[in-house]
Amino acid sequence: MTVDYVSKFVQTGRSQLSKAGVIGFGALNLDKIYLVDKIPSPDQEGFVKDVKTFPGGSAANTVVGLSRLGIKTGYLGKVGKDEEGKILLNNLISEKVETSGVIVAEGRSGTALIFVDESGNRAILVDPGVNDTIRFKEINLDLVEKFKMLHLTSFICKISDESFNSQKKLVKEFDFVSFDPGLP
Numbered sequence: 001m002t003v004d005y006v007s008k009f010v011q012t013g014r015s016q017l018s019k020a021g022v023i024g025f026g027a028l029n030l031d032k033i034y035l036v037d038k039i040p041s042p043d044q045e046g047f048v049k050d051v052k053t054f055p056g057g058s059a060a061n062t063v064v065g066l067s068r069l070g071i072k073t074g075y076l077g078k079v080g081k082d083e084e085g086k087i088l089l090n091n092l093i094s095e096k097v098e099t100s101g102v103i104v105a106e107g108r109s110g111t112a113l114i115f116v117d118e119s120g121n122r123a124i125l126v127d128p129g130v131n132d133t134i135r136f137k138e139i140n141l142d143l144v145e146k147f148k149m150l151h152l153t154s155f156i157c158k159i160s161d162e163s164f165n166s167q168k169k170l171v172k173e174f175d176f177v178s179f180d181p182g183l184p
Contacts, residue, residue, distance in 0.1 A: 020147070024063040024074070025059055025152050026058055026077065028057045028077040029111055030088060030110070031053065031056035033054065035116055036049060039121050055087060060097075067096050074146065074147055075097050078104075078133065079104055080105060080109035081104055081106055100143050105133070109129050109130065111127045112126045149176040149178065
């Protein structure tokens with residue numbers, strides 16, 4: 001009986017979430033993952049064993065996963081007019097995520113260089129690129145109205161406060177907000 005109740009609860013939640021839709025807002029990054037022999041200390045060197053590239057960013061990963069579950073999803077963000085930006089945008093499109101809220105701007109797309117050793121230790125360097133320049137006035141509010149839930153993730157916000165201030169204003173537009181602060 002418990003399994004039936006849980007199954008019904010999950011189906012009801014998915015159905016309601018699917019109708020409401022979820023839009024993500026956060027950094028869009030191209031993750032470049034380097035498998036290395038070790039994470040070097042200052043003034044040391046290590047060696048790269050393999051490299052893999054994946055579209056990333058916490059909010060983007062979340063809406064892609066929800067889209068794969070059949071839930072209506074969209075994305076608000078910014079990419080550069082570069083090869084990385086094309087990859088990020090095309091990935092969202094191929095995953096059936098509404099992308100009319102993604103701004104293509106002059107500059108570099110966000111990237112994350114992730115170094116992982118054989119023990120799973122990581123070192124991450126992030127270039128936020130144009131992620132940190134998004135302004136509230138650039139956000140497609142017509143698209144926002146099509147969704148009831150906002151999934152919000154952290155920006156790096158080292159260059160300016162613009163993206164953070166945009167997040168604060170955008171939260172007020174939604175009935176439901178989920179937040180992933182990106183803490184380790």
